[in-house]
Amino acid sequence: MSLQNNLKKQIVYNPAQMVAILAPQIVKMLIWGRGTGKSTVLAYFMAMMVKYMPRATFILVGNTYSQILSNTLKSTKAGLEILGFYENIDYVVGTRAGKKMGFKLPFETPDKWENMIHWSNGTVFQLVSLDNANSGRGINSSGFISDETALQDEDKLAISVKNTNRSIPKEVIWKNNPFLFSETYVTSMPITKKGNWVLKYEDLCRQDPKKYFYQKATAKSNQENLRPDYFEYMKQSYSNELIYNAEMLNIQPKEITDGFYPQLNPDIHYYTDRDNAYLETIPLTDLDDRHFDCRQDRDLVRTSPLIVTMDFGASINCLTVSQLQGEVYRVVNCFFVKTPKILDAVILEKFLPYYKHYPTKTIKYYYDRTGNSKVANSKETFAQQAANLFRSGGWKVHMMTVGKNPDYMPKFRLINVMLKDDGRKGLPRIRINEENCKDLIVSMEHAEILDTPGGLKKDKRSETRKTVEQEHATHFSDTFDYPLFALFWETFVMSSRSSDSLPNSTL
Structure with a gap:
């Protein structure tokens, strides 16, 4: 099945997904509770970046390479399959096999393919982990997707990923492109102090709403695709009001300022x-x-x-x-x-x-x-x-x-x-x-x-x-x-x- 035919597959998106998809802002911070459909919307944005920017280089970033391998890559593949894209048909992962299959090459052909997602139209996503200071070095990218952003270090993200988001090829197809230099962040509500930096995007959205889109959503937007008693079932599974409120309802946990470990930094x-x-x-x-x-x-x-x-x-x-x-x-x-x-x-x-x-x-x-x-x-x-x-x-x-x-x-x-x-x-x-x-x-x-x-x-x-x-x-x-x-x-x-x-x- 060709890439264009795949994109015509009928998918019913939930309200949270539709609002995020239709948002014109170049920077999107999506803080979604479990069950809202993060993997599907992440896969959607990847597919759109592939469609609109053939032969481009993008980044898929995670906190650690271990997290990318054990979680991000698996969930991304699952989301792409929901949309009708299949590994070793529409894209290949970590291999040079795409060239033998007749895939086009990106404008900047990588020396190594071991950490690449290579699409049939020549678009590539490089896997970048923030625990390796060199994994983003030397890349000229045109946008990125960040998975589980609240786990990531803001400064490392700026150094290893944001600094690479600069490539502007001269091809006409890229002019006025909605995904050129896009930044898409997908995460759940942070439950530890280190991830709280993602919440500042709400203020950035207020200050510059043309550039920044900030959205909080829960699985209530996705009820049609979930069991009728999903929230009650999950509440029994969590048994923890603080974590349940954060991961399911997107309620920021109360900060313990006078706890047993006040010196913990x-x-x-x-x-x-x-x-x-x-x-x-x-x-x-x-x-x-x-x-x-x-x-x-x-x-x-x-x-x-x-x-x-x-x-x-x-x-x-x-x-x-x-x-x-x-x-x-x-x-x-x-x-x-x-x-x-x-x-x-x-x-x-x-x-x-x-x-x-x-x-x-x-x-x-x-x-x-x-x-x-x-x-x-x-x-x-x-x-x-x-x-x-x-x-x-x-x-x-x-x-x-x-x-x-x-x-x-x-x-x-x-x-x-x-x-x-x-x-x-x-x-x-x-x-x-x-x-x-x-x-x-x-x-x-x-x-x-x-x-x-x-x-x-x-x-x-x-x-x-x-x-x-x-x-x-x-x-x-x-x-x-x-x-x-x-x-x-x-x-x-x-x-x-x-x-x-x-x-x-x-x-």
Whole structure:
């Protein structure tokens, strides 16, 4: 089927999609809730850019190359298929095969095709990830599409993508073109502080409505294509009013200004560090989940043990992976399973497959003291059961939790001094892998604090509320706390005494 015939396929767009499609502005910020039809509208704009600008070069940008491979590319292909465009017929991905199939070439023919979507009329989309400063270098593009924009860094987007949006070939067909230099951003409502920059486009739209289009929409615009009880069904699935409101209803989460981690700063403490050299060896025609394991993580010291922390519960079992690397304490990953799955699943289905290729199979194992409680109908405690599961996967396990759980006030003082990042002697800098630890970050950013007669305490009520999804309650934040206190409290106390100051005087 030819490109022109494909474009004649009858597609019924929902109201949100139609408004976005008809908007004449060159810059579009679409903040849409789940189920609104983001993949379809993204595919539509790609198809239109192909139609109006044959042989042009565009960019499809994601936060990381891993995200592009595991999510963006898959959803884009699915959206294109809805519109009647098929891989290896209308376009090819990551291969030179298009030339052999008679495809036209773009005006600027790339040296490498491994990260290209090549269309039959010669238009190409280059896949650009913001975690690789060089992935957009040297490109002369004529527009771009940004997927999951709220996950992206605004400055990196400007440097790696916006700076390339400048190519003006002389062909007449491009004059007065509605997609020349277009910027299309598709995202859901940000649920962490780092993504809030996308919301400023509402003010830009007010200031310059001829250039900027800003739209918030929910799946209520797409009811005809969804099950009748979709919102009620999703509310039961989320069980979390904050995340449900953000991802489904596009309501911006309330910022916790006086939470348990007031020193937590996305610009300082969050990072991404994927091994793109490894990811680029994965053929774009073979994007199986088995490729996305610890081999894609460049932030690991592979000769050192992993610090594994677990929090046990009836509704959820959480696991966080960290590593002490000299003067830096890195939180590198987190996993969870919820009921009806049990503790075994988070180890057997999540941790062991992900770290199958990790060479130093040694764990320093920290856990909540409730882990010393016996498992029902077993002589083993939760912690012993978990340790045996790690050992069955070939790992050596050192049990590190001793004594009772510390009070919240000492944890609050220690952790927030460490987060201040001021180089206090003996205390490492804390860094969190934002790509792997999304749920941990949400848990920490939304962990509130209670001022009680006994001192400051972490507000744990989220763990008992049916309206809070448990991976975003305080469980995960506790897995962050346990090893830090065990490893550094004594150092913190000694350094405070040597400077003739009380431990809490730095807060």
